[in-house]
Structures are given as structure tokens and as C-alpha cells.
Amino acid sequence: MAFQPWQGGQPAQPSNQVPAMRASHADRERTVDVLKAGFAEGRLQQPEYEQRIARAYKAQTHAELQMLVADLPQGPVPQAQFVPQRPMVPATFMPMQMPMPVTTNSSATGALVCGIMTPVTWGLTAIPAVILGHKARAEIRRSGERGDGQALTGLILGWLAIGGWALFLLILILSAAVNL
Secondary structure, rough: OOHHHHHHHOOOOOOOOOOEEEOOOHHHHHHHHHHHHHHHHOOOOOHHHHHHHHHHHOOEEEEHHHHOOOOOOOOOOOOOOOOEEEEEOOOOOOOOOOOOOOOOOOHHHHHHHHHHHOOOOOOOOOHHHHHHHHHHHHHHHHOOOHHHHHHHHHHHHHHHHHHHHHHHHHHHHHHHHHHH
């Protein structure tokens, strides 16, 4: 029968061998951790596990500790070579990779310029700003180009100018009607 260190026996040491290095408390705890992992993985039966744990806490040298875990893996067991690596998060919850378009929609730029020019042109560019803004937003939704903010700003400025002119005309008509 082969020598089993967890059963209480001592190996025969040749007289010319140098004494082994003494084990520390941390060394014993690391050995116990390896034994716990072996037991949890089903590599050790309960009685054998308990015997080895007791021997680990009584061990005086590194050699004694090494014999207790020599038949157990002492780290991650290598997996099969061709196992594909999967992300930790399911693909459903990963952010979508959308390429950023480099171009800005030219209609959006036109809508912004027309919208900014409405005060200078006394509102003459308001209608082109609104038309170009709506056209640009539709194109941006279809093509994914940049410029939605520009189109929206042109739309808002255009509608404000149209609303201002409508209010001005309404006041003008009402004042003319009152004076009659």
C-alpha cells in the first residue's frame, strides 16, 4: 500500500537530505483553501477531506503540506482549447455599435442659416427655414446623417418668425377695424 500523508504516516527520509522549510500559518491556510476547493469540486470524499484538513493544521513543513495537495489541482483547471469566449453580458443588453456618420445634412445647415437670418431679412427667410427644416429632419431619419439639432433650430426660428408676423398682422388688422 502506498504512503498516504493524510492517514497519519510519515515518509521515510534519507539521512543525507536537508531538512524541509517550516510552514507558516498562511501556508497552512492556502493548503486548506486548495483542499476546500477539491472537496467542493467532488474530488475528495468527506472523511478523506476531514483527515487532510486536520493534517494540514498540524503540518510543520512545506513538504508535508505539498503532500496533502499533490493529487489536487492548485489553480484553475485549463479549459478545452476551442471554447469560444462569450461576453459576460448577453448581447441583448450590450450597447449597439452604430457608426457615426461624418457628413452633416446640407438641408439642416440651410434651415439653420435661414432661421438665423429671419430678423435681418424681416422674416423673409422664415418659410424657407421651416421647409428646409422639415425636409432635413426626414432625410436625417432615413440616412442617419448629422444635423438634427441644426434642422430643429432652423424650424423653431422659422416658426417664431412666422408667428411673430402673424401676430403683427393680426394686431394691424384689429387696429384698422377699430379705427373704422
